[in-house]
Amino acid sequence: MLSDWYTMLYNPSPDYITTLHCTQEAVFPLYTIVLIYYAFCLMFMMLLRPLLVKKIACGLGKSDRFKSIYAALYFFPILTVLQAVGGGLLYYAFPYIILVLSLVTLAVYMSASEIQSFKNLAAKKKRLVVLFSHWLLHAYGIISISRLDKLEQDLPLLALVPGPALFYLLTARFTEPSRILSEGGNGH
Numbered sequence: 001m002l003s004d005w006y007t008m009l010y011n012p013s014p015d016y017i018t019t020l021h022c023t024q025e026a027v028f029p030l031y032t033i034v035l036i037y038y039a040f041c042l043m044f045m046m047l048l049r050p051l052l053v054k055k056i057a058c059g060l061g062k063s064d065r066f067k068s069i070y071a072a073l074y075f076f077p078i079l080t081v082l083q084a085v086g087g088g089l090l091y092y093a094f095p096y097i098i099l100v101l102s103l104v105t106l107a108v109y110m111s112a113s114e115i116q117s118f119k120n121l122a123a124k125k126k127r128l129v130v131l132f133s134h135w136l137l138h139a140y141g142i143i144s145i146s147r148l149d150k151l152e153q154d155l156p157l158l159a160l161v162p163g164p165a166l167f168y169l170l171t172a173r174f175t176e177p178s179r180i181l182s183e184g185g186n187g188h
Contacts, residue, residue: 031091034083042076045069095144102137103164109134110165116172135161 049069090097109130115121122128139161146154 031083031087034087035080038076038080038083042072045072095141098137098144099141102134102141106131106134106164107168110168110172115169118169121169131165134165138164 046069049072053069110121113120113127115127120127121131139158142157142160143154146157148154
């Protein structure tokens, strides 16, 4: 639940009489490990990057050499604040993000590879590997959302995993991805 990540949203009501407003600290390894990683990155960047830049980019001007360090000094605090504020939302929405990304990347891959039939799909092993990896991601997203609380209701949802690929293959001849790709390249 979202209140697991943002404890200020969780105000218990013992015996359903009075609401206790008690914000406490929630410590989750998955939440803070990212902040620890950013701290290590910042430390190693401050220690090692100037030496590497001096050794590798000695032909550049002095101001140009250290722009990457200065840029990272701006990005690390921004990323840290985003993780501290939005980390719970990210972990809460992660299964939905996985589902959407698996659908979008599968559609992009199949249209870019100009796969329009089952025969084109099975022509190369690489295409089948990509398809099965997308199916695994899609199944993971479905399992994460359903949490398999009630197996008799949730396991049939896994039958939906090949659905997007089958839908694409059945409707690709109507959309003609090759025509769309060629028109996009001509600037139309």
